[in-house]
Amino acid sequence: MEQLKNKILSEGRVLGDQVLKVDSFLNHRIDPALMSAIGDTFAALFAEEGVTQVLTLESSGIAPAMMTALRLRVPLIFARKRKSLTLKDDMWTEKAYSFTKQEESEVSVSRQFLHPADRVLIVDDFLANGQAALALARIVAQAGATVAGIGIVIEKSFQSGRATLLEAGFRVESLARVASLSEGRVTFAE
Amino acid sequence: MEQLKNKILSEGRVLGDQVLKVDSFLNHRIDPALMSAIGDTFAALFAEEGVTQVLTLESSGIAPAMMTALRLRVPLIFARKRKSLTLKDDMWTEKAYSFTKQEESEVSVSRQFLHPADRVLIVDDFLANGQAALALARIVAQAGATVAGIGIVIEKSFQSGRATLLEAGFRVESLARVASLSEGRVTFAE
Numbered sequence: 569m570e571q572l573k574n575k576i577l578s579e580g581r582v583l584g585d586q587v588l589k590v591d592s593f594l595n596h597r598i599d600p601a602l603m604s605a606i607g608d609t610f611a612a613l614f615a616e617e618g619v620t621q622v623l624t625l626e627s628s629g630i631a632p633a634m635m636t637a638l639r640l641r642v643p644l645i646f647a648r649k650r651k652s653l654t655l656k657d658d659m660w661t662e663k664a665y666s667f668t669k670q671e672e673s674e675v676s677v678s679r680q681f682l683h684p685a686d687r688v689l690i691v692d693d694f695l696a697n698g699q700a701a702l703a704l705a706r707i708v709a710q711a712g713a714t715v716a717g718i719g720i721v722i723e724k725s726f727q728s729g730r731a732t733l734l735e736a737g738f739r740v741e742s743l744a745r746v747a748s749l750s751e752g753r754v755t756f757a758e
Numbered sequence: 759m760e761q762l763k764n765k766i767l768s769e770g771r772v773l774g775d776q777v778l779k780v781d782s783f784l785n786h787r788i789d790p791a792l793m794s795a796i797g798d799t800f801a802a803l804f805a806e807e808g809v810t811q812v813l814t815l816e817s818s819g820i821a822p823a824m825m826t827a828l829r830l831r832v833p834l835i836f837a838r839k840r841k842s843l844t845l846k847d848d849m850w851t852e853k854a855y856s857f858t859k860q861e862e863s864e865v866s867v868s869r870q871f872l873h874p875a876d877r878v879l880i881v882d883d884f885l886a887n888g889q890a891a892l893a894l895a896r897i898v899a900q901a902g903a904t905v906a907g908i909g910i911v912i913e914k915s916f917q918s919g920r921a922t923l924l925e926a927g928f929r930v931e932s933l934a935r936v937a938s939l940s941e942g943r944v945t946f947a948e
Contacts, residue, residue, distance in 0.1 A: 591868060592870075592871070596835065596836065596838070596867075596868055596871070597833050597834065597835045597868075597871045598820075598824060598827070598833065598834040598835070598836065599833060600824055600825075600827045600828035600831075600832075600833070600834055601828070601831070603824065603828070604828060626816065626817035627816035627817045627820060627836060627838075630788075630817060630820040630821060630824075631820060631821075631824050631834075634788060634790055634793065634820075634821050634824055634825075635790075635824075637788070637790045638790035638791070638793070638794060641790075641791070642790075643787050643788065643789060643790070644787065644788040644790055644821070645786065645787045645788070646786065646788065646817060648786070648817075677786075678781060678786055678787075680782075681782070681786070681787045
């Protein structure tokens with residue numbers, strides 16, 4: 569997605585060869601017009617997948633996932649993330665380890681909102697090691713529902729996330745694939 | 759806003775006489791079409807206020823604030839919320855006490871995104887005691903910027919938030935004003 573790649577090139581900040589900060593348009597300040605274009609793109613990519621719900625993780629996933637759900641005319645669920653969660657019977661819960669933050673959090677979705685007939689499109693802002701997307705996929709599986717696909721705004725293609733998700737059998741669509749952050753520069757994979 | 763009030767009546771769950779759960783369309787699962795209508799409404803209400811940025815608080819504020827910012831064609835900032843935050847020089851930070859959760863959290867916004875020329879529309883999902891909105895307003899003041907107004911999706915009019923914000927001199931627009939939750943029933947103020 570050219571508009572996104574250009575935004576990453578003009579506003580992304582490369583901190584070391586692992587970290588890309590996009591606080592100016594995705595993770596803290598949000599560019600609504602860009603989110604709208606991202607929603608259009610995901611909706612077009614997954615138009616034939618029979619999506620009944622979009623699922624994301626608070627907080628940075630909400631804006632792009634909202635626009636995707638709006639275009640697909642389906643509800644959005646944002647999973648809650650907590651460092652430690654009081655287990656509740658009415659929630660599906662999975663652990664997700666963040667290598668970036670070096671901490672484990674628990675993500676949870678209320679059981680009342682996911683059902684076996686659902687075809688769920690998972691949308692997230694970043695794909696690194698794939699642990700967050702996998703936790704969401706496990707929640708979908710717990711509910712007996714189906715993952716219709718995984719839409720990622722920015723993929724760190726030099727990390728293992730894409731391979732992990734493909735091996736697990738999921739369709740993965742990333743709008744920007746970052747091949748490298750070395751020498752303080754963003755290089756795209758395609 | 760009739761569409762919102764009808765949604766609250768049909769899907770809101772009254773838990774005691776203080777708590778209204780709207781997890782099915784605002785706080786966990788999100789109704790994107792309703793968020794779009796909310797964005798239209800806030801954008802129309804504050805159209806003459808010269809808004810340059812919308813400011814909200816993660817996570818439940820993001821969806822309605824995003825649609826408002828999209829309609830106003832301005833950026834959205836979502837303040838980060840942490841139970842305890844490592845103070846950083848590059849963030850404006852304020853404490854906000856939640857009576858609902860009975861805990862104090864710190865909300866913060868990066869200094870690079872708020873400037874003295876900004877006219878900031880604060881959008882939040884709920885108004886109860888007004889502490890979250892006040893913390894955001896204090897952050898705007900720290901930046902030397904101006905609060906253009908405060909847009910609230912659901913106001914608990916039986917709590918002190920509206921009076922507090924009006925006394926502080928802010929324009930407050932609430933799309934649904936809940937006068938009472940007694941006897942397990944939602945009664946609107948107007």
